[in-house]
Amino acid sequence: xxxxxxxxxxxxxxxxxxxxxxxxxxxxxxxxxxxxxxxxxxxxxxxxxxxxxxxxxxxxxxxxxxxxxxxxxxxxxxxxxxxxxxxxxxxxxxxxxxxxxxxxxxxxxxxxxxxxxxxxxxxxxxxxxxxxxxxxxxxxxxxxxxxxxxxxxxxxxxxxxxxxxxxxxxxxxxxxxxxxxxxxxxxxxxxxxxxxxxxxxxxxxxxxxxxxxxxxxxxxxxxxxxxxxxxxxxxxxxxxxxxxxxxxxxxxxxxxxxxxxxxxxxxxxxxxxxxxxxx
Numbered sequence: 383x384x385x386x387x388x389x390x391x392x393x394x395x396x397x398x399x400x401x402x403x404x405x406x407x408x409x410x411x412x413x414x415x416x417x418x419x420x421x422x423x424x425x426x427x428x429x430x431x432x433x434x435x436x437x438x439x440x441x442x443x444x445x446x447x448x449x450x451x452x453x454x455x456x457x458x459x460x461x462x463x464x465x466x467x468x469x470x471x472x473x474x475x476x477x478x479x480x481x482x483x484x485x486x487x488x489x490x491x492x493x494x495x496x497x498x499x500x501x502x503x504x505x506x507x508x509x510x511x512x513x514x515x516x517x518x519x520x521x522x523x524x525x526x527x528x529x530x531x532x533x534x535x536x537x538x539x540x541x542x543x544x545x546x547x548x549x550x551x552x553x554x555x556x557x558x559x560x561x562x563x564x565x566x567x568x569x570x571x572x573x574x575x576x577x578x579x580x581x582x583x584x585x586x587x588x589x590x591x592x593x594x595x596x597x598x599x600x601x602x603x604x605x606x607x608x609x610x611x612x613x614x615x616x617x618x619x620x621x622x623x624x625x626x627x628x629x630x631x632x633x634x635x636x637x638x639x640x641x642x643x644x645x646x647x648x649x650x651x652x653x654x655x656x657x658x659x660x661x
Contacts (some may be wrong), residue, residue: 386414395521396531397441400574405517409475412530415637439535450547451527452540455593462539462553462586470579476572489576496560496580501647503556503581504588505654508643519612536635542593549585556581595628595645633658 390399403411418438442448444644450558478485513530516522526534526549531541557578564574627645634642641658644650651657 386410387416392416392439395440395443396444397526398443400522400526401519403522405515405522408522408526408530412526414534415536415635416534418535420475436539439531439538441531441647450545451531452543453543454540455543455548455590455597457542458589459586462549462582466579466582466586469582473572473576477570477576479571480572488573489570491566492573492576493580493583496577496582497584498580498586499577500584501644503648504584505644505650507643509654509656513643515641533639534636537596539593539597542596545588553582553585584646586623591627592631592645595624595631608661630658633660 386407389403389407390396399519400408416439441451442449470489471644473492474486474489476485477489481488512525514525516525522530531538560574560578560581561571563569564571627648630642630648631645638658641656642648642651643656
């Protein structure tokens with residue numbers, strides 16, 4: 383069979399060309415990763431930056447549409463963290479008013495529950511929404527913009543976090559769902575809001591971690607120091623943990639896109655039987 387990447391001319395805007403692909407062709411094409419020069423930009427001299435930019439994929443002819451597909455990583459924590467913290471603060475205040483000294487502990491437990499809910503939601507969204515089989519032209523283009531582009535160009539650092547525009551309805555859906563559950567269970571809205579804050583902070587941590595594992599390499603830390611002290615330093619432990627997360631996620635991209643859907647918590651894959659055996 384001819385080179386699958388030849389189906390789309392990488393020198394031209396990509397999204398308009400996707401109309402010519404069938405569902406089967408698209409699935410094969412999108413899971414044949416292309417390493418863009420942005421992945422090596424940190425180790426390249428500034429004199430060659432112009433060449434690097436020319437090699438990065440372009441999705442649209444329109445400069446406006448092209449800019450919407452690109453989000454700097456820091457936009458995610460800058461936008462969503464204040465919302466989460468304000469919501470959490472309001473929740474703690476309300477719970478303290480209603481339950482006295484028990485209010486803050488209730489808020490903390492609710493916050494942790496929200497984080498755990500995000501871990502499961504992250505897995506479900508990644509596995510069943512981002513990896514759904516598509517066949518129509520509209521579905522193919524939508525899938526490519528939401529997630530397919532990341533599998534096609536996994537080291538394109540301009541598109542490693544989720545843009546705020548499509549993220550906003552999902553965030554609102556979480557808030558609405560938590561409030562609905564509170565109504566059904568007769569729980570205070572403040573508990574629902576603390577859960578929501580936990581899920582939102584979980585999402586922020588996920589997107590920042592996702593950017594980190596794609597944009598940096600992480601070694602295994604110093605085994606000599608660990609052996610000598612018998613206790614790894616927190617920095618060394620974090621370094622090895624990041625290396626483990628990166629190894630697991632790169633296996634998802636380059637070896638089996640049907641495994642290792644969880645990023646911020648790989649144990650969810652173990653529960654659902656989708657953890658790759660060599661990770």
